[in-house]
Amino acid sequence: MKEQRDYQGDLASIRTVMERSVKFLSLSGLSGILAGLYALLGAAYAYVVLPTPPSPLQYAYEDVTKHLPALFAIALAVLVASLLTGFLLARQKAKRLGAAVWDSTSQRLLFNLSVPLAAGGIFIIALFLNNHNSMIAPVSLIFYGLALLNASHQLYGEVKYLGYSEIVLGLVASFFPGYGMAFWTIGFGLLHIIYGAVMFKKYDR
Amino acid sequence: MKNPFDNLDKLLEHRVRLHIISVLVANEGYDFNSLKDILRITDGNLAANLKALEKEKYISISKSFINRKPNTKYRATEKGRNAFRKHLDALEELIKTQR
Numbered sequence: 232m233k234e235q236r237d238y239q240g241d242l243a244s245i246r247t248v249m250e251r252s253v254k255f256l257s258l259s260g261l262s263g264i265l266a267g268l269y270a271l272l273g274a275a276y277a278y279v280v281l282p283t284p285p286s287p288l289q290y291a292y293e294d295v296t297k298h299l300p301a302l303f304a305i306a307l308a309v310l311v312a313s314l315l316t317g318f319l320l321a322r323q324k325a326k327r328l329g330a331a332v333w334d335s336t337s338q339r340l341l342f343n344l345s346v347p348l349a350a351g352g353i354f355i356i357a358l359f360l361n362n363h364n365s366m367i368a369p370v371s372l373i374f375y376g377l378a379l380l381n382a383s384h385q386l387y388g389e390v391k392y393l394g395y396s397e398i399v400l401g402l403v404a405s406f407f408p409g410y411g412m413a414f415w416t417i418g419f420g421l422l423h424i425i426y427g428a429v430m431f432k433k434y435d436r
Numbered sequence: 437m438k439n440p441f442d443n444l445d446k447l448l449e450h451r452v453r454l455h456i457i458s459v460l461v462a463n464e465g466y467d468f469n470s471l472k473d474i475l476r477i478t479d480g481n482l483a484a485n486l487k488a489l490e491k492e493k494y495i496s497i498s499k500s501f502i503n504r505k506p507n508t509k510y511r512a513t514e515k516g517r518n519a520f521r522k523h524l525d526a527l528e529e530l531i532k533t534q535r
Binding site for chain 1 (some may be wrong): 465
């Protein structure tokens, strides 16, 4: 006959195994903080380098169409830097946890993220081609939030709330055409730093 | 009173088999190598316990090819899910009565 401790061990170990099989726990909160910082730096760079009005709030009255290629390049640089940082930090954390970065869990996570992101990306191209440039920032925030929500059951709980926040922010932004840069800076900069810091404090120390 | 030990599932009293069914209940399906990575056990150990679960129809197997490499996917059957649920209830009951 087994002892009581054994049964409690059974129950406890089930929980660990289930969680490990579903969740990608290697994601580092630090990568969220850094991604937010990159976004802030990118926004600051765009603000300084491009001939822009004195206040971000006056974007609404300026035609930014001619700056779009430059803005796109900056956004791309921020994205690549964020993804690279996220991957490197995840690899480091996975090593510490004794897990693999590239396993069936992370593959599923990537798939769950990429479906809404791809849909959003294509939609944004359509918006751009139809000259609805003021909707690009809101739409990117909304679809990014949906992507996070879609993958949230595989990540730490905070990601779900980050997803909700991005969606709400994107919806608000869609009623203020022309302020895209400001909302982008909040959504990709500030929110990442806040949620990244919460996650870092909770799981990475 | 009925002996609470009777409610335990004989097959799932084994830790490895319990873990296998846990992963399969929490996920839609899992392949052999991923199971091995998660549970951190040897090929032989995993294969033997998968076979035992399959024999009782707790899990189902589907074989396919991915890039010409054989890929075996395991899923929990309805019978397996029910057995898992009952076993969990029994474990809980046992811990309660022994406390």
